[in-house]
Amino acid sequence: MKLYFRPITQSDPARPEGALPLAGGWCWFDAVEVLSHDGPQGRIAARDLPAEVRERLTAPRADLAGLDFAAPRIMGILNLTPDSFSDGGNYVELPAALDQARAMMADGADILDLGGESTRPGAVEIPVAEEIARTAPAIIALRAEGAAIPISIDTRKAGVARAAVMAGAGVVNDVSAMEFDPDMAGVVAGVRAGLCLMHAQGDPATMQADPRYGNVLLEVYDYLEARIRVAARSGIPRARIMVDPGIGFGKTVAHNLTLLRGLSLFHGLGCPILLGVSRKRFIGSVGRAMLPAQRMPGTLAVTLAGVAQGVQVHRVHDVAEVAQGLRLWEAIRKGQA
Structure with a gap:
């Protein structure tokens, strides 16, 4: 057993x-x-x-792409898409994207996560060339103006990952845990990038169609453990990997809550944990907030629950608000400002 x-x-x-x-x-x-x-x-x-x-x-945990894990870290979301569930269309033009990136850095982001393809429930795949055209120019522009912050590319596609790393990204955040594109492992290993492996049941187009588990906490753990082994066989060591239980990706509200209650289990994988809950539908369901923009208070509550279980990286839209919450948490914990 x-x-x-x-x-x-x-x-x-x-x-x-x-x-x-x-x-x-x-x-x-x-x-x-x-x-x-x-x-x-x-x-x-x-x-x-x-x-x-x-x-x-x-x-x-070892530093990853210049990011250390001595304290909770904020990953600022930059969706360069017309159809993301929360802020789709806001940052499709490069000037707007750069303004948002600068704002998140000023507000306290420790790492930026740029994505060119929506993975919301029901989203459809876009061509590799289009995804590169949405993401690589923003990374190049940020590096050209001197941004030293770690950058992650949110993609399932090896070609997009390669282009992003060549442009200046240091982490590949793959919501398919390298299952969507068989070339992803070789690319990540070859460019020596960091990697985030996320659990999802199904793909974005179908994942919320009646997801089922026998024991969601242990099954997600087993899946991530297996994907870490695949990464290791491909030349990606555990020290370059983060894991994400995939809140909202092929999960019901009950599944999400079970995972959140048991988050500390995932430390047993020996990797930093990334938690992505920002503005998600289950927060609206539980917190009675219909619109994604109304879900910041619920996002902060879940973030702090993750911090209480040692979760290292928090992927959020509302960087300033979460940074303020973390400053207060730290002041209370230490008993001093």
Whole structure:
């Protein structure tokens, strides 16, 4: 029977002797919930973890594309698309895109995530050349004006990833976890880019058509673990990988909430965790906010819940508001401004 170990995370300054650091970050744990596909298996003390599991849960995460994970990091979303669910059409022209990138950097973004193809529910695929034309010029322009911030390219396509890295991106954020394009692994390995592997059930056109799981938390974990192995066989080491449980990608509201409650489990993969919840439909459903632009308060609430479980990277539209929330969280945690 395969066992899974979910650290029960805390960040209280009154840390007991023997508590273990979580991924070298701001959280600690002294107890672990043991799970299996047969059901919960109880709790154990952190000191009783198997040695390999303990190492994966506690080891500091390596810097990735110039980004370190000593504190929660904000990934600013820049959708260069006409049809994204929240802000489609706002930044399709290069001047508007650059203005938004500058604003997010000024507001506290640690990394920018540029995308040229919508992956909202029901979205359809666009040609590689069109996606490159939407994204590469923005990256080139940002680098030309001296922007040193890490840049991620949100794409499923190897050709788009290659063009973006050549333009100055350092991370490939693939919502298909390299399953959509068989050439993606070779490209990422060849250019030595960072990689984010995300779980999705189905593709954007069909993923919300009655998604089903036996145990969503453990099945998503198993999938990401398998994709990390594929990446390693392709020459992409774990130190260059982030993982994303794919909130809203082939999941119901109940699935999303189960994943969010169990996020700390994913530290066992030994990679930084990326959480993308910004303005998503489940926030509107639970928070009673019909329009995506009304979902910033719910986004901040879920972001802080992720921070409380040690999640390192938060992909958001509303950078200034989330940065303010994180500054307050940090001041409260440390007891000083």
